[in-house]
Amino acid sequence: MSRCRIASLLIVVTLVVIEVLAAGGALAQDKGSVNPKPLPPLANPNDPKIGAKELFARKLLPSKGPAHVIGSYVKGCIGGAEQMPLNGDSWQVMRLSRNRNYGHPEMIALIKRLAAKAHKDAGWPGILVGDIGQPRGGPALSGHASHQIGLDADIWLTPMPDHRLSREEREEMSAVMMVREDRLDIDPKVFTPGHVLVLRDAAQEPAVQRIFVNAAIKKALCREAKGDRSWLSKIRPWWGHDYHFHIRMRCPAGSGECEGQPSQSEDEGCKPSDFAYWFSEGVLHPKPPPEPPKPKPPMTLAQMPAACKVVLHAPDAKP
Secondary structure, eight states, X not given: OOHHHHHHHHHHHHHHHHHHHHTTTTGGGSOOOSSOOOOOOOSOTTOTTSXXXXXXXXXXXXXXXXXXXXXXXXXXXXXXXXXXXXXXXXXXXXXXGXXXXXXXXXXXXXXXXXXXXXXXXXXXXXXXXXXXXXXXXXXXSSSOSSOOSSOEEEEESSOOOSSOOOHHHHHHOOOOOOBOTTSSSBOTTTOOHHHHHHHHHXXXXXXXXXXXXXXXXXXXXXXXXXXXXXXXXXXXXXXXXXXXXXXXXXXXXXXXXXXXXXOOOOSOOOSHHHHHTTTSHHHHSOOXXXXXXXXXXXXXXGGSOTHHHHHHHSOBOOO
């Protein structure tokens, strides 16, 4: 590879890392508010230049009707989303002020199953559920590029405590960093065999297509996984997943307007060459560009699938 090509690649890596971190690489650490203020009304909600995120963030309830996925993980919406209950025998939802605990009914059911398995297999009291999606999906005001169609969910790598968290704790409690300070491996003081079992349980769900984790966590899974290791193929390194893992489901059966991703290789992804990029100097310690990148203009409603406009303006489902 030429020096020019390497330099160009490192610039791209730097910009991507900065964008990911700015968009919520440590999203589980971002604190919420016990008394969130409602967003002010838009002066001109019909302005074609207004960001779609401003419109979808102001919808506090799902649309009425059956679940309906439209578009892709990074450009889409969901009608008829289901709310994840705030509490269960083996789960608690965090950061309630974000109002992002809505998803496709199959995703909600999957999270409940995973919570029960985490209790049974790993001995955790349960799991802490982070962001799923907004009531009608769509782009969010902060944090994510994805999580737009109710098929993405963040699960904290911090086990659920053995007591009911207060509202204050749900907004202010920080997730535990699982990656060693040098970024080359997990921190063995906090990353346990139970984490391996929970990630395995999530990856063995047939409807799950990908799970995103920090590369150091993937490295630990490759080292520690026993028996059937086929589930490792679903675990993918990605930036910003030091505190939580990100579940991504396939498009549900019959969702003709859902734009999924191609299936990935069934290879375990555990070869040294699979980690070379992630543990390279340019990725571990990216240098800031000479000038900060200019923010991209927000995606507008016109740039989204046409059916998302229908979802946006549909009647509210009953609370």
